[in-house]
Amino acid sequence: MLYWLTDVSDKILVFNVFRYLSIRAGGALVTALVLMVLFGPSTINLLFGNRGENHAIHSDDLSSPTIVKVGTLTMVGVTLVSSTLVSTLLWANLHSPYIWIVLGVTISFGLIGFCNNHMRATEHSHSRLMARTQVLIETLIAATAWIAMVQSGRAPLTTS
Numbered sequence: 001m002l003y004w005l006t007d008v009s010d011k012i013l014v015f016n017v018f019r020y021l022s023i024r025a026g027g028a029l030v031t032a033l034v035l036m037v038l039f040g041p042s043t044i045n046l047l048f049g050n051r052g053e054n055h056a057i058h059s060d061d062l063s064s065p066t067i068v069k070v071g072t073l074t075m076v077g078v079t080l081v082s083s084t085l086v087s088t089l090l091w092a093n094l095h096s097p098y099i100w101i102v103l104g105v106t107i108s109f110g111l112i113g114f115c116n117n118h119m120r121a122t123e124h125s126h127s128r129l130m131a132r133t134q135v136l137i138e139t140l141i142a143a144t145a146w147i148a149m150v151q152s153g154r155a156p157l158t159t160s
Contacts, residue, residue, distance in 0.1 A: 028091035035083035043079045077117065081110035097152040101145050108141045 017023050084106060092099045112134060 024091045024093075028087045031090060032083045032087035035086060036079055039083070040076065040079040043082070044076065077110055077113045081106060098149070101148045101152070104148075105141060105145045109138065112137060 085103065088099065088103060094100075116134075
């Protein structure tokens with residue numbers, strides 16, 4: 001949205017700074033960081049309270065029953081994806097189809113992680129999506145994004 005301020009940069013010279021990708025990338029980084037710090041803990045507590053904390057994460061390898069990580073917060077991905085989404089919508093050039101493709105992939109992968117964490121936190125067990133099912137869904141998302149990238153790009157550059 002801030003990129004659209006460049007349309008009035010001929011009248012108000014200070015808005016010309018939003019034309020530069022480095023300024024917008026730095027602004028997006030700072031915005032996402034501030035959103036994570038301000039709203040991260042309260043969002044995790046709002047979603048699951050104490051249930052979203054301190055779950056033991058087991059390895060997918062059945063031959064190794066050892067615990068890989070203990071004390072891992074499970075709902076941090078919600079605030080990470082949310083802050084990235086808000087920051088991108090605020091600072092990016094929304095006319096670019098690549099922005100929408102990347103946001104779609106980010107939200108899709110975030111939903112997979114949310115489903116895993118939600119099932120684990122609400123059922124008080126270690127149930128989650130099967131690893132093969134998860135990889136299949138992620139592969140379909142990646143293939144869809146690849147097709148969208150090829151279709152939205154210029155002909156000689158996208159396939160060479």
